[in-house]
Amino acid sequence: MKRIKETNRLLAENLVRSIMKDYEACGIAAAIIDKNGVTQYEKFWGVRDLESRKELDGETIFGLASVTKSFTALAIMQMEERGILKLDDPVSRYVPEFTNKNQKTVTIRHLLTHSGGFFPLPRILVDQVAAEMGLDEKAVGDLAYNDALADEGVRRVAERLDAQTEESGLNGEPGEYLSYCNDGYGLLSDIIRRHGGEPSYAEYLLKNIIEPLGMKRSFCDFVRPSLDVNAATLYKKVNGVMTASRDYHDHAFVLNGGGAMKSTLNDLKKYLAMYLNEGKTPEGIRILGSTGIREMCRPRQDYGAFGYYGYGLSMKRLDDLKVVEHGGSLPGVSSNIAWSNEVEAAVIVLCNTSGVPVRLISDALMRMYNGRNPVDRRDVWQETSWDEETILEAQGMYISGEGTKAELYRKKDGSLGARENGKEIPIIPVGPKTAIVRNQYSDLFIRLIQNESRGIYAIAYGSRLIPKSRQEKREEGE
Template identity: 55%
Template sequence: MTEQEKFEISVEKCMEDHQAVGMAIAIVDAQGVTKYEHFFGERDQETGKRIDEETIFGLASLTKSFTCLAILKMQEDNILSIEDPVSDYIPEFKGMNQGEPVLIKHLMFHSGGYFPQSRIVVDTVAAELGLDEAVVGDLAYNAELAQEGCRQVAGRLDAQKEFIGRPGEYFSYCNDGYGLLSDIIYHHGGSASYADYLLEHILKPLGMERSFCDFVRPLKDENHAALYAVIAGELTKVRDYHDNAFVLNGGGAMKSTLKDLKKYIAMYLNDGTGLDGTAIAKPETITAMTTKHQMDSYVTDYGYGLDIKELNGLQVAGHGGSLPGVSSHLLWCRERGMGVIVLCNTEDVPVSGVAEAALSMGMGFKAERIRHHYENKPWDTQTLKEACGVYASDEGTKVELFIGEAGEALLKNGDKVSAVTMIEPGHGMIAGEYGDTFIQMIADDRRGIFGMRYGSRILPRSKA
């Protein structure tokens, strides 16, 4: 059996296990040549319509790389410095209670010090303002919504009195921070909106003709992927792109196609230059994006809007995205001049493992994701006892660390209880078929163990 056949069988199993409706996968090189492309399933289960390279998918948090690229382009144009305080550019944000300034770069690598918050969504804020999209036009371009969204997001961050740490100390994934970055782009980038800035400075120059932040346009397009999520065990068609959409676009509003994203990845593989020779960003800007700035998880670091890790001994960069009807991942290796796009129209499908397997295959290795094997090195009894407890965030995640009957460490998330492999003091790993989840206990002298890094977020310890 060839590596390609093994890969396609593994993708089909992953889709079956997670009730995924459709998936598009491509491997592309630095010259924009497609080395592999395959379309699994359907873009619409009801009609049986197939996927092609022009099918529009949601990108969700893949948008963050576009946001950081835009911010760094503004730095190239001497509009700002990422070393500047955020409050210099957003009057609504004071950076209160922190003791030292939150800088633009801190938001770019999720290190403002803020615990995860519940999502402020487009529909709620639009309703508060009485904005009817049928009257005012697509909300991705609405100035009133953007202004009120910024006021609410900035106000909520300023209201926090307890922090993970000082700015720049800890990574904890923060959509609110990317919301503020999109406001900086909107007010200081010289375009009518964040969405317009991306169109004018990145998407159109790269020839990405079917890429945008619009909420309404995708579902009006004949060639769009219908949106699905598994709710209470049942595959359900999601309403539209407004569902759980963050009020500020910089964290997850982008939609695109396989064809367009090949051009986007090729730009990174060519140090900021598009396939037609158009310079989108300076080589040093791309280097900065793909340089490790902050530890994300035990095996992953974060650059600017990009995860950085090793795959088969080579450094790779990319990002994933998840929203109702969206599971997406980009991954590329600059050294090998090869990149991968995975787009899926079903939420919570582990496409990061699919992307790793595809890129491995494209680079001539076995078509499988990274699998780390760790010896269990139990924490000392006192540390484990101190770490046990419930950790929950306003964003909705709630986990409990406790000791099992045999003295082993267990972690409960919802109804699922998993064994924790203790990698080293304070660090653990929950193994999964399609991806591992890492935990880290967060402590200081004043609070003791006050938080747990679970995946990419630091959850505060419940006081009750």
């Protein structure tokens, strides 16, 4: 039996307070459950609204952002189990707008593992598309359920993915590299909408996952959380000032499968208990067969430095534990779910503030429950150096369609330097073509991507592959 030691609890909670202070987090809700869905630990820090000082509780609605991808993958696996589709089928069979004209066949499996071959692209926003179509939510109802919007959204997403070529926009062949791709999960949600037997992606999740699990305050709706008296106010920094909003449309992708879910701590306890029981609730209600759950959790693509990605979920080692998890980030949203079958426990961390490293809190609570020191000791890296030829070939700007601008350059002393969005960042080479950026609480892993024909043409920057631009190389001080 795993026990929470008082010393470890204090260390974990001190870490949460430090992270909240350093990131100006407004409110955090966290819980640990066992395999039976019984709460073993629960705590709330801060508030759901700074102005009213209203407190958080287990029924407070938070945005989940990319934790939604686990719901999307679960739905696809249900459809595969029911014989509606096969994971190695071409995406174009189910989404004819995607013609797949400029690359080898992209399959459903490729999209599930973010390995369709696409570099990050700017978000196609739900509000923008709806406005261009003249859709007034007050007249047509919540945009999460609007069929015309979904039709237009998938047309736009498919059209721009089809426009990608090896010269511009493709990072390799399908299955070759992982590069986190919201567009791909958008196409998956459209497969669910069109072929899942329900009028929309949102309704499919309600009928096949949310309602069977008894998750009464979970949904994809945009309007409902903004009106709910117990929904978290969303906080993000704008020009250095923390700003409040009740707009759950903010930065939302036009197709819902990558980040539209909202939920509560209590509802997610039911969701995580299902995974701990390999696809069924502690009461025996089956959501997906155990084989399907294990397939979701099977390592398939390298993810970061030491992790892997399966289907809508990532896997890693946390000390002596195997942990399955997924996080999410949107304006006013930082979320993480995680579980380990070895300790038969799951951790949920939800926050109503952008950019808060809640995964580190999740790790601390998992260690605490496992009887370990919860404070991350940081990975031990063997520092090295890149040779001059590698630095000269690698230096330049790497620009993501999502807005990140990373620069590698040769310093005057010949060593490697780096900037992100114009700001100097500490980069440490740890292998002949790998490095880390050392942040306050965690490290970002970097790997050079190259082949014989293209040379160094991209970097793996955390979970994304970012292409190298044609901007001229420069040295420090130039």
